[in-house]
Amino acid sequence: MSKLMIIGAGGVGNVVAHKCAQLPEVFSEIVLASRTESKCKAIAAQLQQTIRTAQIDADIVPQLTELLKEEQPDLVINVALPYQDLTIMDAALIAGVHYLDTANYEPLDTAKFEYRWQWEYQQRFFDAGLTALLGSGFDPGATNIFTAYLAKHYFDEIHELDIIDVNGGDHGHPFATNFNPEINIREVSAACRHWENGEFVTTPAMSKRARYTCPDDVGTFNIYRMYHEELESLSKHFPSLRRAQFWMSFSDQYLKYLEVLKNVGMTGIEPLEFQGQSVVPVQFLAHLLPDPSTLGSRTEGKTCIGCIVRGTKDGNEKLMCLYSICDHQACYREVKSQAISYTTGVAAMIGAKMILEGKWRKPGVWNVEQCDPDSFMEDMNRYGLPWKIVELDPAFHLEIIPS
Amino acid sequence: MSKLMIIGAGGVGNVVAHKCAQLPEVFSEIVLASRTESKCKAIAAQLQQTIRTAQIDADIVPQLTELLKEEQPDLVINVALPYQDLTIMDAALIAGVHYLDTANYEPLDTAKFEYRWQWEYQQRFFDAGLTALLGSGFDPGATNIFTAYLAKHYFDEIHELDIIDVNGGDHGHPFATNFNPEINIREVSAACRHWENGEFVTTPAMSKRARYTCPDDVGTFNIYRMYHEELESLSKHFPSLRRAQFWMSFSDQYLKYLEVLKNVGMTGIEPLEFQGQSVVPVQFLAHLLPDPSTLGSRTEGKTCIGCIVRGTKDGNEKLMCLYSICDHQACYREVKSQAISYTTGVAAMIGAKMILEGKWRKPGVWNVEQCDPDSFMEDMNRYGLPWKIVELDPAFHLEIIPS
Known part of the structure; x- marks a missing residue:
């Protein structure tokens, strides 16, 4: 209580x-x-x-x-x-x-x-x-816990991590962002950083992409390597990681719009003097775009977010994938939100439950992967974020598209 | 004096x-x-x-x-x-x-x-x-006078007019408009109207395009049929015209930017309430884009603007083309402006000269094609807008690209 x-x-x-x-x-x-x-x-x-x-x-x-x-x-x-x-x-x-x-x-x-x-x-x-x-959302959040869960149950040591966030949803607008557009655009425009051999390596925004086929018929998508905040805590808390990368799917149409809006200056975050007023371009853009809260009812398709982890177990190389698929329309029927908000919000609820039930209550500031993942993972299956684990052939590698 | x-x-x-x-x-x-x-x-x-x-x-x-x-x-x-x-x-x-x-x-x-x-x-x-x-600029202006000159000297009756405005210039920016961007964008976003069989026919904006190779090695371009104001006066003052169309060149890149900016609402001309202020989207866009007056020094390439007129002379079908080519860098060297402003400004100067010298001074409101074209055409050659006339094979037609 x-x-x-x-x-x-x-x-x-x-x-x-x-x-x-x-x-x-x-x-x-x-x-x-x-x-x-x-x-x-x-x-x-x-x-x-x-x-x-x-x-x-x-x-x-x-x-x-x-x-x-x-x-x-x-x-x-x-x-x-x-x-x-x-x-x-x-x-x-x-x-x-x-x-x-x-x-x-x-x-x-x-x-x-x-x-x-x-x-x-x-x-x-x-x-x-x-x-x-x-960071008790989906990514960061569930993705950190997936990593911790695989490390705990399937590996002696983990070496490579690829977090893959695919949104196969279609809202029917020419362009809209799934949550606060200002944050969305700042995220995509930022230079990429990934963890490699003990340090973060910086590469130009959206400069590395791969073609990825999701499990369970979600579809095939272009995914782009980008920085995402869980890389900072995971590389710290799993020091055996030699490489950690985050990938997100974007449609060609989305990227075309973003390129144009960025090149004309509409994604700028600095206030400009305009007709004696102060206007932040990206805030004005957000004002013009569809309100993300109106996208839920019209978004169809699925999200597929998960982790591919490479490491060793009993001296052998091993490759595991842990993922969760969410259907936009099913989410909307349940809570009047699409899957992007749903996956984040449910994970936040479960994190809160972990603290209030005493399982994750310990004085201090913690990232979710520093807590035991098992109860959280059980609750994901119970409260709307079912997940699956599959073992992959260690010969599998992401199919990089030459730029 | x-x-x-x-x-x-x-x-x-x-x-x-x-x-x-x-x-x-x-x-x-x-x-x-x-x-x-x-x-x-x-x-x-x-x-x-x-x-x-x-x-x-x-x-x-x-x-x-x-x-x-x-x-x-x-x-x-x-x-x-x-x-x-x-x-x-x-x-x-x-x-x-x-x-x-x-x-x-x-x-x-x-x-x-x-x-x-x-x-x-x-x-x-x-x-x-x-x-x-x-309308004593280049188009309208010189294009009206070209039509009048061809009608006067080469035809008994003119039947078809295609005005073609190609800007083969490159300013090196991802996107910029050549003059006031608000007017530029309003022009391109407007539904197309062309004159056909005694009335204006409306078609969707940019829905008809052709592939056109300019004379004198200016290059080959995609040109789009659009409404332009000289069609109104020319169809009135040359009632023998069965069809009159205006075409303008646009690069794929320019159109991509315009499509995106239009779809997100950045080309809107209605004021919006934003953070307690009133903002007209297209005016804010104009504020973000490069100042057209800064394009001159960096624009290279040529413009080619002219009229193709079909009609009859002595009972035979005849096709004539009258055009003028202008080099952006040559204009900039002379008057610190690129060719778009140059062609308009020189034609305005010549129109003013016609009035002040008494050649075109007559009480009332006149479009330029209602005045005798010969002196104006002579001054174009003298003051920086040289033109050429070529006779085309009557079998020539613009090469329409299927949509």
């Missing part, structure tokens, strides 16, 4: 609220808070169970602290913007509340996310006897 | 000022006026001859009238925005000044240009004993 506060009422916040409200034996009381309380009320109105809502500006620590002290939840789930991780962590520390998020901190004015800022809270959360669980 | 006022200090205004200043025997005194007087001063500083500058808001008739009355020029050349044609015509009437422009009036809030608004000034200019010469 625990009280939960969720901050953020976007696509992921919607899923977290739906899934947590389905488990009153764990989350007996829920408060959903956002800058725009009407969005919280709209979500609350869809639920069978009663939850409360609140208005909060997650940029302002004193406001956050006051709300957390007043409500005294056991745990706060942060599914607001990544810019707001630190303010919510500060407030959780002051108010004495456990903390969970799904994406690491990124300063508002530089497209550079890293765990450093949040890892620096380690001593303070430890001293306060509070748990801060970082 | 005449006094001239030029309103507008963009790319075309720059060329008009340069070319008129080279002819003090015709334009003995020149005033260059613009909303931003510093742009006028920057142009004036480039000239060997002394011209004066002034500040004017061309949207405001009383301000225009006051300036024209104070300066008492013989003629005002309007190379401001097409939105400002009527205010400048109003002021010219009040102040008793002849008028010339290069592009017809278009209301600010609808992408619909037509001569109706300006033709309605016919009686007023006639009564005032003043000449208003409309």
Whole structure:
């Protein structure tokens, strides 16, 4: 019997609220808070169970602290913007509340996310006897746990990791981004970094691609190597890794749009002086694009996200794949969200459950792969994110497309 | 010995000022006026001859009238925005000044240009004993005069007209528009209209294209049928025309950018509410794109603009082509502008010369094809727009690319 506060009422916040409200034996009381309380009320109105809502500006620590002290939840789930991780962590520390998020901190004015800022809270959360669980979404999140699960049960030592994130969904718009477009575009425009022989190697954005056929008839896609935040924590926590790469699928159409919008300056994050006003180009672009929250009802197809791990077991080379497939329309029927928000939100709910049930409650700041993966993996099968493990021929390699 | 006022200090205004200043025997005194007087001063500083500058808001008739009355020029050349044609015509009437422009009036809030608004000034200019010469740029302008010249000297009757505007220039930017980007984009996004059997036929924008090889090694290009304002006046003034079409070249890259920018809503002309401000998307796009005035120094290649006319002479079918080729870098060396502004500005200067020398001075509102073309054509050869006439095999037809 625990009280939960969720901050953020976007696509992921919607899923977290739906899934947590389905488990009153764990989350007996829920408060959903956002800058725009009407969005919280709209979500609350869809639920069978009663939850409360609140208005909060997650940029302002004193406001956050006051709300957390007043409500005294056991745990706060942060599914607001990544810019707001630190303010919510500060407030959780002051108010004495456990903390969970799904994406690491990124300063508002530089497209550079890293765990450093949040890892620096380690001593303070430890001293306060509070748990801060970082990156408990799908990727990062489930992908870290997949890696930990394979390392624990199938290998003596893991050497190579390829995380593959395929979205085979089609929303029918010429161009739209699946979640906050500003973050989406910043992610894709950033230079690629991958882990190789003890250091991060930087290559131009989207410069390495492969052709990948997903299991279970999801389809064949072009996937592009890019930086993704779990590479930072996984390369640290699995020091035996000689190489770790992250790949994401993008359609030719999506990339064409992105190239044009970037080249004309529409993805810029610096404010420009325009007709005596200050306008941030990417924010104006986001304003023009379809609201990601409207994509759910029209998106068809599946996501397939998983990890391919190469390593050794009993002296032999071994290659394993652990993946989860999610159907956009099935997600929409259940929680009125497409699979991108669904996979993230369900994993956040399970992470919260792990903390509140005491399984992952330990003072300090932790990435999910530092916790025992087994209970989380069991809950994935139970709450909508079923997964499969297959052993691959060690001769298998991703089919790189020459550039 | 005449006094001239030029309103507008963009790319075309720059060329008009340069070319008129080279002819003090015709334009003995020149005033260059613009909303931003510093742009006028920057142009004036480039000239060997002394011209004066002034500040004017061309949207405001009383301000225009006051300036024209104070300066008492013989003629005002309007190379401001097409939105400002009527205010400048109003002021010219009040102040008793002849008028010339290069592009017809278009209301600010609808992408619909037509001569109706300006033709309605016919009686007023006639009564005032003043000449208003409309569309004396290159296209419209030289293209109308080419048609009139061919009709006068080579045909008994003309039946088909294809105006072809090829810009083979390359400025090296991924995307930029050659003049005011807002007008450029409005033009290309508009539905196509062409004249056929006594009426305008509307087809979707950019839906008909042809492959065209320019004369004199300018190159081979994809040209697209589109509406262009000279079709309205030419179909009226040459009633024997059974078909009149306008074609413009666009690169695949340009069209890709335009498709994307249009589909995401960046070419919209309606103001949007954004963060409590009012933003017109296409104006913000124009703000992001390279300033057209900076393209000149980096543009290489040639333009080739001309008319192919089919008709009869002495009972036989006949096909004639009259065209002019202009080199971007040669234009830049002469007047610090690329060929798009150059061809328009030189034609405006020659039209002004025709009025001031009395050759085209007749009370009323006139399109250039209503005046005798011979003197204008002679001056084109003299002042930087040399042209050629070739007879084509009547079996020649534009090579349409199936869609």
